[in-house]
Amino acid sequence: MRRDAIESAILKIFAEKFEIEAPGVDDDLRDGYEFDSIDAIELLHEIEIMLDTQLTRAEKKNAMEIRTINQIVDYTVALAAARCQTDSAGPECLSTTGQ
Amino acid sequence: MARRVVITACSAITPIGRTRAEIIRHLVEGISGVKPLRNDDLLTEHIHSGVYGTVDYPIDYDFKRSHSKTMGPVSFYACQVAKETLAASGLDPAFITSGRLGVAFGSTHGSPSVQRNIYKTFFSESKQQFASIGAVDYLKSMVHTTAVNITKMFGITGRVISSSTACTTSSQSIGFGYESVKYGMQDAMLCGGADEYDTTTVAVFDNLLACSSEFNATPHLTPRPFDVRRDGLVVGEGAGALLLEEYEHAKNRGAGILGEIIGFSCNNNGGDLILPNTRGITATIALALKDADIGPEAVDFISAHATGTKMGDVIEAQATGSIYGKGPLVTGLKSYMGHTMGSCGAIEGIITLYMMAEGFVPPTLNLVEVDGRCAMIRHVQGLEKEPIRIGAVQNFAFGGVNTCFILKNISGR
Numbered sequence: 160m161r162r163d164a165i166e167s168a169i170l171k172i173f174a175e176k177f178e179i180e181a182p183g184v185d186d187d188l189r190d191g192y193e194f195d196s197i198d199a200i201e202l203l204h205e206i207e208i209m210l211d212t213q214l215t216r217a218e219k220k221n222a223m224e225i226r227t228i229n230q231i232v233d234y235t236v237a238l239a240a241a242r243c244q245t246d247s248a249g250p251e252c253l254s255t256t257g258q
Numbered sequence: 259m260a261r262r263v264v265i266t267a268c269s270a271i272t273p274i275g276r277t278r279a280e281i282i283r284h285l286v287e288g289i290s291g292v293k294p295l296r297n298d299d300l301l302t303e304h305i306h307s308g309v310y311g312t313v314d315y316p317i318d319y320d321f322k323r324s325h326s327k328t329m330g331p332v333s334f335y336a337c338q339v340a341k342e343t344l345a346a347s348g349l350d351p352a353f354i355t356s357g358r359l360g361v362a363f364g365s366t367h368g369s370p371s372v373q374r375n376i377y378k379t380f381f382s383e384s385k386q387q388f389a390s391i392g393a394v395d396y397l398k399s400m401v402h403t404t405a406v407n408i409t410k411m412f413g414i415t416g417r418v419i420s421s422s423t424a425c426t427t428s429s430q431s432i433g434f435g436y437e438s439v440k441y442g443m444q445d446a447m448l449c450g451g452a453d454e455y456d457t458t459t460v461a462v463f464d465n466l467l468a469c470s471s472e473f474n475a476t477p478h479l480t481p482r483p484f485d486v487r488r489d490g491l492v493v494g495e496g497a498g499a500l501l502l503e504e505y506e507h508a509k510n511r512g513a514g515i516l517g518e519i520i521g522f523s524c525n526n527n528g529g530d531l532i533l534p535n536t537r538g539i540t541a542t543i544a545l546a547l548k549d550a551d552i553g554p555e556a557v558d559f560i561s562a563h564a565t566g567t568k569m570g571d572v573i574e575a576q577a578t579g580s581i582y583g584k585g586p587l588v589t590g591l592k593s594y595m596g597h598t599m600g601s602c603g604a605i606e607g608i609i610t611l612y613m614m615a616e617g618f619v620p621p622t623l624n625l626v627e628v629d630g631r632c633a634m635i636r637h638v639q640g641l642e643k644e645p646i647r648i649g650a651v652q653n654f655a656f657g658g659v660n661t662c663f664i665l666k667n668i669s670g671r
Contacts, residue, residue, distance in 0.1 A: 178323045193324040200393030 160239060165209075166232045172205045173228070184228040199223060206235055212242055262505035263439045264668070266513040268608045269342035270498040271335050271452075273311040273595035278612055284594060285609070285620035286641060290478035291595040292492050301457040305464045308474030310455070311494020311596025325411045328397040330369025331454035335497035335601075336404035337411050340448055343499040344412060348513060349446070358445040360416030360438060362431040363405040363452075363499070366424050366600040370456040372399035404452050416444050422600070425563070426524070426655040427451045428498060429603025433522035433663050435502045445504045452497035453599040460493045466532070468567050469493065481566030481597075482624040483590030484575065484632040491565040494596030498604030516611045518666040520648070521550025527658030534570045539577035539652075539660050546650065546662035547581070557586045557664070559619055559649040560635075561606045564590025565597050572631045574652065579634030586650075589638045593623035603653045607665065610649045614667040617645045 160168070166184070173179040179192045188194035203219055218238065225231055270276070273291025274284035284291065293312040295302055319326070319334055329337065340363070344354065353359060367373070376395050397403065402420035409418060417438060421430035428451025435447030453459070463469045470490040473480035482488040508515060523545030527538035547554060560582065563574055571590075578588065591606050592598075598605055613619055619642040628637055649665045 193322075195324075197327065197393050197397070204392070 162232060162236050165235050165239070166228070168209055169228060169231055169235065172202065176201065176205060182228055186228070187226050188228070189226060196223065199225070202231070206238070210235070210239055210242065212238075214238070259442045261440055261442060262518060263436050263502050264505050264508050264518045265500050265516045265611065266503045266508050267343045267347035267501040268499060268516060268611065269339040269346065270496065270605050270608045271313055271317065271339055272496045272498075272598065272605050273313055273494050276315070276317070281609060282612055282616060286618065288621070288623055289594075290623060291494070292477040292480060294474070294477055295457070295460065296455065298457045301461050305457060305460050305469075306471040307460055307464050307469035307490070307492070309470060309477040309480055309492050309596070310460065311492055311496070311598060313455070313495050321411070325407070328394050328403075328410070329407050330372040330398035330403060332365045332369045332452050333398065333403050333407040335454060335495075336363055336365070336450070336452040336499070337407055339450060339452070339497045339499035340408045341411070343448065343501050347501045348511075349501075353446075355413040355415055357415045359414055360418065360435070360444040360447045361405050361408050361414055362419040362421070362435040362438070362447050362449045363408055364402070364421040364427040364431055364600055365404050365452050366422065366427060366459065368399040368401050368403050369454060370458050371454065374458070408448065414448070423657060423659045424655040425597065425599060425602055426653045426659045426661045427600035427603070429607070429651065429653040429661040429663060430524060430659075432500060432502070432519070432603060432607060433524055433661055436519045436522050436663065439502050439504050445507050447502045448499060449502055450497065450499035450604040451600040453495055453601050455495045459599065463491060463493060470566060479624055481593055483562065483564035483566045483593050483622050484571050484628055484637060485625045486627045486629045488566045488568065488571065488629070491567055491592070492596035494598040496595070496598035496601045496605055498601050498608050500604060500607060515668060517614055518668050519663060520552070520666045521546045521548075521664035522662070523549055524659070524661045527660070529658060531657050534573035534654060535658065536573050536577045538658060539574060539654060540580055542660035542662050543577065543581050543650070543652065546664050550664045552648065552664070554582045555585060557582065557648050557650050558644070559610065559613070559646045560586050560588045561610050561649065561651040562588050562590045563652050563654045564622065565592055566590070570654070572629065574654070575632035575635050578652070582635065584634070584636040586636060587619045587638045587642060587644065588635045589620060590622040590625070593625065594620075603651060603661065603663075606653070607651050607663065610646070610651055610665055614646045614649065614665070615669070618643050619646065
């Protein structure tokens with residue numbers, strides 16, 4: 160998945176799962192949309208489904224300071240890239256890293 | 259320090275309606291809220307009982323996502339009646355968050371429908387098997403989910419009591435809330451209970467042969483408390499909330515007073531977890547009268563627990579008769595709506611307040627021929643236009659838990 164595809168998938172999750180429509184990509188989600196730690200855990204589960212993978216405990220903990228859509232997208236792109244490095248790299252991985 | 263405790267607002271979701279007018283109309287016209295059991299494509303076809311006390315009307319919830327995200331169906335019910343009760347009370351928002359208002363609210367077992375979704379993950383072949391337990395599933399399904407969703411929604415910072423004693427859940431909420439105010443621990447308590455539709459609850463009672471199954475084609479003819487043709491209880495759903503307030507506090511702010519709680523008792527049979535117990539129930543009634551400092555002759559009306567089971571009704575009638583004889587009028591309100599489980603005490607208390615205000619006592623629905631073993635009390639078999647000065651609400655639960663709270667009409671004083 161390319162970065163823009165990940166961003167639109169994340170925004171779709173926010174609209175459908177969290178009833179947060181089109182937030183600004185740099186808006187503070189906690190201050191602006193009452194997006195709290197419970198929502199963050201729910202979001203991580205959605206990302207697991209999106210990437211068809213299971214996140215490690217360390218990866219989940221790293222997500223707890225994330226505040227904006229841009230940061231979520233960066234985090235997700237990094238997750239996808241990390242999995243491409245450990246798995247055999249296919250065409251999907253190439254597009255994930257933007258190559 | 260013992261202070262007077264009054265009820266200044268209430269709200270209910272019941273199988274016989276939402277508003278006071280709707281509920282009274284069902285009672286006066288003898289309209290049942292028992293309907294065919296909804297099909298859940300899971301247990302329904304395995305259950306012998308095909309009837310249910312059903313909330314079949316839409317409810318316009320208007321909750322923010324930040325509130326609703328931790329609610330299962332049971333908490334939607336609970337928060338809705340809590341919201342309406344607080345709105346009707348006219349309490350100052352500053353008081354609500356002051357720590358002087360607490361919550362006593364419960365349900366039979368959290369949210370069974372959410373719990374079922376959690377269990378599904380154990381049988382999932384998904385890669386995310388255990389991660390698929392939602393972050394909020396526990397918050398939606400835990401036993402105290404109703405109480406804390408209420409505190410969150412309104413910013414309530416006082417004490418939290420969350421009883422979960424099956425059929426005495428909300429009567430304990432009312433009783434423990436009453437004691438919290440009476441003895442000065444809080445100035446007001448938002449009390450009640452809720453339970454949602456779920457067939458697992460029906461299956462539990464069905465397996466114990468306690469559910470009605472002979473009237474599946476004519477749901478409105480069951481349950482039949484105290485009647486010779488009764489064949490068991492009918493499970494139902496609903497919610498009820500009451501605002502209990504210290505009398506002087508209510509009076510000083512000019513609040514309308516619906517009634518006073520003058521006594522409460524709770525005890526245990528000290529033995530079998532299922533079988534009703536004459537000695538235990540008799541003791542409960544006597545303790546409540548003692549707490550109210552009144553004799554049995556002062557009571558005009560009894561809301562009997564009266565589930566419509568073969569032995570439960572007999573034991574309750576014998577225990578009640580041994581103290582009251584044929585003095586007070588006795589009605590089994592579950593005959594109209596089935597057994598709303600954790601909410602029954604609150605709903606029956608609210609209906610008793612409505613009856614006090616309106617000056618009538620409805621009959622026990624479907625009570626056509628009184629079982630001779632239940633004949634020692636004064637059954638209501640037709641609409642009575644009698645004022646109620648003092649009414650007692652009796653509830654008994656699996657586990658041998660018994661409760662009784664006593665309401666007094668103080669209007670015009």
